[in-house]
Amino acid sequence: MFNKLIKSNEFLVFLIIITLSIVIGMINPAFFSVATIYDILRASNVYNLMAFGLLLVVILGGVDISFVAITAVASYGTHMAMLKLDYQGGIWLYFLIGTAIGLICGFLNGFLITRFKLPIFDLTLATQTMLYGFSLFFLGATANFDLPERMVGYYGKYLAITEDPFIGTTGLHISVLYVLAAGIFVWWLLKYTIIGRGIYAIGGNREVAKRSGFNINRITMIVFVIMGVLAAISGVTQSGFQRNFSPTLFIGQNLNVLASVILGGASITGGRGTVIGTFLGVILTQLINRALILTGIPVEWQQFVIGVLLIIFIAIPAIREERARKVGHTTELSEEQA
Amino acid sequence: MKKTTNKIITLLNDIKEKSAFDGQMVLLVGIFTVLMVFFTIMEDGFMTERTFSSMGFQIAEIGLLALAMMVSILIGGINLSINATANLGAVLAGYFLFKVFPPVDTGEIAQIFTQINFPAEGGNTTIYILIDILIPILVGILTGVINGYLVGYLSVPAILATLASLSLFTGISTGLTKGRTITGFPPNFELIGAKTISGIPIPFIIFLVMTVVTYFLLNHTTLGFKMKMLGTNPTASEFSGINNRAVIMQTYIYSGILSAIAGIIVMSRTMSAAYEYGSKTYLLFSILIAVLAGMTPGFGNVINVFISVLILQILSTGFHMVLLGVRGSSFFKDFSWGILLIIIFIFNYFVRGRKAQE
Numbered sequence A: 001m002f003n004k005l006i007k008s009n010e011f012l013v014f015l016i017i018i019t020l021s022i023v024i025g026m027i028n029p030a031f032f033s034v035a036t037i038y039d040i041l042r043a044s045n046v047y048n049l050m051a052f053g054l055l056l057v058v059i060l061g062g063v064d065i066s067f068v069a070i071t072a073v074a075s076y077g078t079h080m081a082m083l084k085l086d087y088q089g090g091i092w093l094y095f096l097i098g099t100a101i102g103l104i105c106g107f108l109n110g111f112l113i114t115r116f117k118l119p120i121f122d123l124t125l126a127t128q129t130m131l132y133g134f135s136l137f138f139l140g141a142t143a144n145f146d147l148p149e150r151m152v153g154y155y156g157k158y159l160a161i162t163e164d165p166f167i168g169t170t171g172l173h174i175s176v177l178y179v180l181a182a183g184i185f186v187w188w189l190l191k192y193t194i195i196g197r198g199i200y201a202i203g204g205n206r207e208v209a210k211r212s213g214f215n216i217n218r219i220t221m222i223v224f225v226i227m228g229v230l231a232a233i234s235g236v237t238q239s240g241f242q243r244n245f246s247p248t249l250f251i252g253q254n255l256n257v258l259a260s261v262i263l264g265g266a267s268i269t270g271g272r273g274t275v276i277g278t279f280l281g282v283i284l285t286q287l288i289n290r291a292l293i294l295t296g297i298p299v300e301w302q303q304f305v306i307g308v309l310l311i312i313f314i315a316i317p318a319i320r321e322e323r324a325r326k327v328g329h330t331t332e333l334s335e336e337q338a
Numbered sequence B: 001m002k003k004t005t006n007k008i009i010t011l012l013n014d015i016k017e018k019s020a021f022d023g024q025m026v027l028l029v030g031i032f033t034v035l036m037v038f039f040t041i042m043e044d045g046f047m048t049e050r051t052f053s054s055m056g057f058q059i060a061e062i063g064l065l066a067l068a069m070m071v072s073i074l075i076g077g078i079n080l081s082i083n084a085t086a087n088l089g090a091v092l093a094g095y096f097l098f099k100v101f102p103p104v105d106t107g108e109i110a111q112i113f114t115q116i117n118f119p120a121e122g123g124n125t126t127i128y129i130l131i132d133i134l135i136p137i138l139v140g141i142l143t144g145v146i147n148g149y150l151v152g153y154l155s156v157p158a159i160l161a162t163l164a165s166l167s168l169f170t171g172i173s174t175g176l177t178k179g180r181t182i183t184g185f186p187p188n189f190e191l192i193g194a195k196t197i198s199g200i201p202i203p204f205i206i207f208l209v210m211t212v213v214t215y216f217l218l219n220h221t222t223l224g225f226k227m228k229m230l231g232t233n234p235t236a237s238e239f240s241g242i243n244n245r246a247v248i249m250q251t252y253i254y255s256g257i258l259s260a261i262a263g264i265i266v267m268s269r270t271m272s273a274a275y276e277y278g279s280k281t282y283l284l285f286s287i288l289i290a291v292l293a294g295m296t297p298g299f300g301n302v303i304n305v306f307i308s309v310l311i312l313q314i315l316s317t318g319f320h321m322v323l324l325g326v327r328g329s330s331f332f333k334d335f336s337w338g339i340l341l342i343i344i345f346i347f348n349y350f351v352r353g354r355k356a357q358e
Helices: A002-007 A009-027 A034-060 A067-085 A092-115 A120-139 A149-156 A176-192 A194-204 A206-211 A216-242 A254-263 A275-294 A299-327 A333-337 B002-018 B023-042 B049-074 B082-100 B107-111 B125-153 B158-177 B187-194 B202-220 B222-232 B234-239 B244-270 B282-292 B302-322 B329-357
Strands: A158-164 A168-173 B113-115 B181-183
Touching (some): A009 A275, A034 A067, A034 A158, A034 A194, A034 A254, A067 A092, A067 A120, A067 A216, A067 A254, A092 A216, A120 B329, A149 A216, A176 A194, A194 A206, A194 A216, A299 B125, A299 B158, B002 B329, B023 B329, B049 B202, B049 B302, B082 B125, B082 B158, B082 B181, B082 B244, B082 B282, B125 B158, B187 B244, B202 B222, B202 B244, B202 B302, B222 B234, B222 B244, B282 B302, B282 B329, B302 B329
Antiparallel strands (some): A158 A168
């Protein structure tokens, strides 16, 4: 049990997070504070929500491109409709309507993929282009800053507040609860339901899964609906954070979220990946972003450092596997057989 | 209604079997013709030399990137770093001139631009222009080697490897330019990107030449055959004595060179180099074109890619003219591209589905 834990990918990512934190803390002691934890959590919440959805698609063996467009259409579309109705209430209605829009978009993706037997990557590429085009042309081309009265304070809704000499007053944002709920749900789905086992099975070997009696179309549909709903929640939350609604929310971020999911140990070819790993992957990405600021690397070189780290991250396991292959045995025999 | 659809599909299949064209090409030519007729009727100013000239300038960049994407998809991979390669080449070329001709004192401009202080009456402009073309191509080769090594020799999935190199290349460009735009290229440099030869834009000619070169490479050389073989079945090609790793390496190098040429054209047309030029759109559009052209590992046609580029450009230019004056009109093209692609997917499904039944 303990041996298995140490060898797991999640543990490796966790170790990297700890090591990185210690290094940053030694360079800049201001890093060691409760405020930092709250801050990193707050920044990673919206990405975690998207990453949990994307994790399901990746385990299924595909890559979704369109979820960022769903965040935009769901949040911006809801907001434009609410503006017309002169809604002044809280954010809960936004979540409700946004989720419905996300559900419809996810359903559309799932329907087209299963009904017409299309590759996930190709189809979601088309829907992403279409959805961003839709939100920019039909809904509006500019960001809107007219928030309902009772929603303005949403960005500062904390569960716990802390004072920090460097960052100021900050707290644990309420959206961490959504991540917790979504994380537990996806974890439960993957581990304890027949649908979850089916997702792994399809990603591992589609043909075998089919012959074992898994309803591939239904499972694919469910995965995309969940992806759509999580994307919508993430979109509304992020709009609440930044206090404006944008038709191009998260544009170009899909590959970054994918990188986090991969860092968290999910296999891009499907069949492998965990919720904990994904969560750690997202935290690690945010930590790297923050580390570069705190350790004083010039802002313009941050992207470069992230690129180098990514290359190292993918090259090390690849080199290890390559070496193992030359010796004549693989590092993880059980996986090779599966 | 259903009977007529079936008849049309049978007819299309007949054409496909009797001619050398594949079904996708028939479909694409059909869409192309319909769009041309539609926009000619809808818009008086569409069938003019000016429209086609402006399309010729815009087509080249995205067309070259689409070619760079298609060769990587052909061998069963994908190259996400094409646009980053194009920008990196342009930025390094600009950075070289910036180092040779440092700015005098640009004051506030330096906040936004990295200004090259190129002398107005320089005698040896040609040499610098040649270097500015050479650097991006070298960069293209180098990026191809990096991608090829990661994908071919380390067996990293292509989507992952090129995602990482996309990040790395963008990082280098961002770091060197400090996020600013490099301007002040030698005046004659715009010859490549902004001039015409007897009415035909030079970028379009370059695109045409590279299309022909790619066509020749894929259909009339051993490497092209090996690439298709590798895309169809890597194991089979390995056992046929093909050095898969070398083929992957060569393909990514070629992809890098094509991207770099796109970068040169962008640099020359805009007379500037920026780390983020087209970073949010070009990459996905090039995949979009490859998908529209029906590219799958091992199978694909350069001519289809060429027609697909034309179709997307006509949709974009056409709707822009028709919707002139409507708020946010330029965004309608994104919407129309997505819809078109989905329609083609569905159409292909029915053609394929029928064939499978027979």
